[in-house]
Amino acid sequence: xxxxxxxxxxxxxxxxxxxxxxxxxxxxxxxxxxxxxxxxxxxxxxxxxxxxxxxxxxxxxxxxxxxxxxxxxxxxxxxxxxxxxxxxxxxxxxxxxxxxxxxxxxxxxxxxxxxxxxxxxxxxxxxxxxxxxxxxxxxxxxxxxxxxxxxxxxxxxxxxxxxxxxxxxxxxxxxxxxxxxxxxxxxxxxxxxxxxxxxxxxxxxxxxxxxxxx
Numbered sequence: 276x277x278x279x280x281x282x283x284x285x286x287x288x289x290x291x292x293x294x295x296x297x298x299x300x301x302x303x304x305x306x307x308x309x310x311x312x313x314x315x316x317x318x319x320x321x322x323x324x325x326x327x328x329x330x331x332x333x334x335x336x337x338x339x340x341x342x343x344x345x346x347x348x349x350x351x352x353x354x355x356x357x358x359x360x361x362x363x364x365x366x367x368x369x370x371x372x373x374x375x376x377x378x379x380x381x382x383x384x385x386x387x388x389x390x391x392x393x394x395x396x397x398x399x400x401x402x403x404x405x406x407x408x409x410x411x412x413x414x415x416x417x418x419x420x421x422x423x424x425x426x427x428x429x430x431x432x433x434x435x436x437x438x439x440x441x442x443x444x445x446x447x448x449x450x451x452x453x454x455x456x457x458x459x460x461x462x463x464x465x466x467x468x469x470x471x472x473x474x475x476x477x478x479x480x481x482x483x484x485x486x487x488x489x
Protein backbone atom coordinates (compact mmCIF):
# COMPACT_ATOMS: atom_id res chain seq x y z
CA UNK A 276 0.00 0.00 0.00
CA UNK A 277 1.47 3.44 -0.92
CA UNK A 278 2.68 5.41 2.05
CA UNK A 279 0.24 8.29 1.69
CA UNK A 280 -2.75 5.90 1.59
CA UNK A 281 -1.48 4.05 4.65
CA UNK A 282 -1.00 7.35 6.44
CA UNK A 283 -4.41 8.57 5.33
CA UNK A 284 -6.18 5.43 6.56
CA UNK A 285 -4.38 5.45 9.90
CA UNK A 286 -5.27 9.10 10.43
CA UNK A 287 -8.88 8.37 9.49
CA UNK A 288 -8.99 5.56 12.06
CA UNK A 289 -7.63 7.91 14.71
CA UNK A 290 -10.22 10.52 13.74
CA UNK A 291 -13.08 8.03 13.95
CA UNK A 292 -11.79 6.68 17.26
CA UNK A 293 -11.61 10.20 18.66
CA UNK A 294 -15.16 10.87 17.46
CA UNK A 295 -16.38 7.68 19.12
CA UNK A 296 -14.60 8.57 22.36
CA UNK A 297 -16.09 12.06 22.13
CA UNK A 298 -19.62 10.63 21.97
CA UNK A 299 -18.96 7.99 24.65
CA UNK A 300 -17.65 10.65 27.03
CA UNK A 301 -20.73 12.74 26.33
CA UNK A 302 -23.00 9.83 27.25
CA UNK A 303 -21.78 9.73 30.88
CA UNK A 304 -24.18 10.98 33.54
CA UNK A 305 -23.50 14.66 34.14
CA UNK A 306 -25.52 14.81 37.36
CA UNK A 307 -23.97 14.34 40.79
CA UNK A 308 -25.88 12.05 43.18
CA UNK A 309 -28.79 11.55 40.79
CA UNK A 310 -30.50 9.05 43.11
CA UNK A 311 -30.15 11.24 46.22
CA UNK A 312 -28.25 8.56 48.13
CA UNK A 313 -25.46 10.79 49.44
CA UNK A 314 -26.59 13.14 52.22
CA UNK A 315 -25.67 14.38 55.66
CA UNK A 316 -29.21 13.38 56.70
CA UNK A 317 -30.67 9.96 57.38
CA UNK A 318 -34.47 10.03 57.13
CA UNK A 319 -34.67 6.38 58.17
CA UNK A 320 -38.07 4.81 57.53
CA UNK A 321 -39.87 8.16 57.27
CA UNK A 322 -38.71 11.47 55.74
CA UNK A 323 -36.84 14.67 56.49
CA UNK A 324 -38.42 18.05 55.78
CA UNK A 325 -36.02 20.35 53.89
CA UNK A 326 -36.88 24.00 53.39
CA UNK A 327 -35.74 26.13 50.45
CA UNK A 328 -32.00 26.70 50.10
CA UNK A 329 -31.04 23.44 51.82
CA UNK A 330 -27.87 21.68 50.59
CA UNK A 331 -27.99 18.56 52.77
CA UNK A 332 -28.37 16.29 49.72
CA UNK A 333 -24.98 16.22 48.01
CA UNK A 334 -24.91 18.08 44.69
CA UNK A 335 -28.41 19.49 45.07
CA UNK A 336 -30.02 22.65 46.45
CA UNK A 337 -33.69 22.80 47.39
CA UNK A 338 -35.67 25.67 45.88
CA UNK A 339 -39.01 27.34 46.55
CA UNK A 340 -40.76 25.73 49.48
CA UNK A 341 -38.27 22.86 49.60
CA UNK A 342 -38.89 19.10 49.50
CA UNK A 343 -39.46 16.04 51.63
CA UNK A 344 -36.41 13.74 51.59
CA UNK A 345 -37.75 10.20 51.74
CA UNK A 346 -36.01 7.34 53.45
CA UNK A 347 -37.65 3.95 53.04
CA UNK A 348 -41.11 5.47 53.49
CA UNK A 349 -41.71 4.43 49.90
CA UNK A 350 -39.55 2.04 47.90
CA UNK A 351 -37.07 4.06 45.88
CA UNK A 352 -36.52 3.25 42.22
CA UNK A 353 -32.74 3.24 42.73
CA UNK A 354 -31.10 2.83 46.11
CA UNK A 355 -32.91 3.76 49.33
CA UNK A 356 -33.85 7.42 48.96
CA UNK A 357 -36.18 9.53 46.83
CA UNK A 358 -37.80 12.97 46.90
CA UNK A 359 -41.34 14.30 47.37
CA UNK A 360 -41.02 17.42 45.25
CA UNK A 361 -43.56 19.26 47.43
CA UNK A 362 -42.92 20.17 51.04
CA UNK A 363 -45.47 21.64 53.44
CA UNK A 364 -46.51 23.90 50.55
CA UNK A 365 -46.73 23.41 46.77
CA UNK A 366 -44.07 24.75 44.41
CA UNK A 367 -41.18 23.14 46.18
CA UNK A 368 -38.28 21.82 44.19
CA UNK A 369 -34.68 20.74 43.89
CA UNK A 370 -31.94 21.94 41.53
CA UNK A 371 -28.42 21.25 40.34
CA UNK A 372 -26.08 23.25 38.06
CA UNK A 373 -23.72 21.37 35.73
CA UNK A 374 -21.33 22.15 32.88
CA UNK A 375 -22.80 22.24 29.37
CA UNK A 376 -21.70 23.11 25.85
CA UNK A 377 -23.64 25.72 23.91
CA UNK A 378 -25.68 24.10 21.14
CA UNK A 379 -25.46 20.56 22.49
CA UNK A 380 -28.67 18.65 23.07
CA UNK A 381 -29.12 17.21 26.56
CA UNK A 382 -31.48 14.43 27.58
CA UNK A 383 -32.90 14.44 31.10
CA UNK A 384 -34.20 11.08 32.30
CA UNK A 385 -35.81 10.52 35.68
CA UNK A 386 -38.20 8.21 37.53
CA UNK A 387 -41.52 9.67 38.65
CA UNK A 388 -44.11 8.41 41.12
CA UNK A 389 -46.07 10.07 43.94
CA UNK A 390 -46.47 10.69 47.63
CA UNK A 391 -49.61 8.58 48.06
CA UNK A 392 -50.50 9.89 51.52
CA UNK A 393 -53.06 12.29 50.03
CA UNK A 394 -54.60 13.74 46.89
CA UNK A 395 -54.95 14.84 44.29
CA UNK A 396 -54.30 11.50 42.61
CA UNK A 397 -52.61 13.14 39.61
CA UNK A 398 -49.29 14.68 40.55
CA UNK A 399 -47.62 17.24 38.29
CA UNK A 400 -43.91 18.01 38.19
CA UNK A 401 -42.24 20.64 36.01
CA UNK A 402 -38.71 20.19 34.66
CA UNK A 403 -36.81 23.39 33.83
CA UNK A 404 -33.49 24.11 32.10
CA UNK A 405 -32.00 26.64 29.67
CA UNK A 406 -35.15 28.77 29.57
CA UNK A 407 -37.34 25.80 28.61
CA UNK A 408 -39.66 23.56 30.63
CA UNK A 409 -42.15 20.73 30.41
CA UNK A 410 -44.79 19.37 32.79
CA UNK A 411 -45.05 15.67 33.59
CA UNK A 412 -48.04 13.92 35.19
CA UNK A 413 -48.36 10.75 37.23
CA UNK A 414 -51.70 9.34 38.45
CA UNK A 415 -50.91 7.05 41.36
CA UNK A 416 -54.46 5.65 41.51
CA UNK A 417 -54.45 4.68 37.83
CA UNK A 418 -50.94 3.25 38.22
CA UNK A 419 -51.95 1.16 41.24
CA UNK A 420 -49.09 2.60 43.29
CA UNK A 421 -48.40 1.44 46.83
CA UNK A 422 -45.62 2.35 49.26
CA UNK A 423 -43.92 -0.98 48.58
CA UNK A 424 -44.44 -0.70 44.82
CA UNK A 425 -44.79 2.94 43.77
CA UNK A 426 -44.98 1.94 40.06
CA UNK A 427 -42.17 4.30 39.11
CA UNK A 428 -42.38 5.53 35.52
CA UNK A 429 -39.31 6.52 33.49
CA UNK A 430 -39.67 10.00 31.98
CA UNK A 431 -37.50 11.74 29.37
CA UNK A 432 -37.06 15.34 28.25
CA UNK A 433 -34.53 17.19 26.09
CA UNK A 434 -33.22 20.73 25.96
CA UNK A 435 -30.53 22.62 24.04
CA UNK A 436 -27.85 24.33 26.11
CA UNK A 437 -27.47 28.08 25.74
CA UNK A 438 -24.47 28.62 28.05
CA UNK A 439 -21.43 26.89 29.53
CA UNK A 440 -23.40 25.91 32.63
CA UNK A 441 -27.06 25.03 33.06
CA UNK A 442 -29.31 24.98 36.10
CA UNK A 443 -31.68 22.01 36.02
CA UNK A 444 -34.54 22.06 38.47
CA UNK A 445 -37.59 20.00 39.27
CA UNK A 446 -40.59 21.89 40.57
CA UNK A 447 -43.80 20.66 42.23
CA UNK A 448 -46.90 22.01 40.47
CA UNK A 449 -49.52 19.90 42.24
CA UNK A 450 -51.59 21.74 44.85
CA UNK A 451 -51.41 20.55 48.44
CA UNK A 452 -48.54 19.04 50.38
CA UNK A 453 -48.44 15.57 48.80
CA UNK A 454 -46.48 15.95 45.58
CA UNK A 455 -44.81 14.00 42.83
CA UNK A 456 -41.95 11.69 43.78
CA UNK A 457 -38.58 11.89 42.02
CA UNK A 458 -35.62 9.50 41.78
CA UNK A 459 -32.77 8.30 39.55
CA UNK A 460 -31.98 11.48 37.59
CA UNK A 461 -29.62 11.01 34.63
CA UNK A 462 -28.50 13.72 32.21
CA UNK A 463 -26.47 13.03 29.08
CA UNK A 464 -25.44 15.34 26.25
CA UNK A 465 -24.52 14.96 22.60
CA UNK A 466 -23.41 17.47 19.96
CA UNK A 467 -25.82 18.26 17.17
CA UNK A 468 -25.25 16.23 13.97
CA UNK A 469 -23.75 19.32 12.32
CA UNK A 470 -21.23 19.80 15.13
CA UNK A 471 -20.18 16.14 15.06
CA UNK A 472 -19.83 16.22 11.26
CA UNK A 473 -17.70 19.33 11.59
CA UNK A 474 -15.47 17.58 14.12
CA UNK A 475 -14.90 14.70 11.69
CA UNK A 476 -14.27 17.10 8.78
CA UNK A 477 -11.57 18.92 10.71
CA UNK A 478 -9.76 15.61 11.18
CA UNK A 479 -10.09 14.68 7.51
CA UNK A 480 -8.84 18.09 6.35
CA UNK A 481 -5.86 17.82 8.68
CA UNK A 482 -5.12 14.37 7.25
CA UNK A 483 -5.37 15.69 3.70
CA UNK A 484 -2.97 18.55 4.49
CA UNK A 485 -0.40 16.14 5.93
CA UNK A 486 -0.72 13.96 2.83
CA UNK A 487 0.12 16.81 0.44
CA UNK A 488 2.80 18.23 2.70
CA UNK A 489 4.51 14.81 3.08
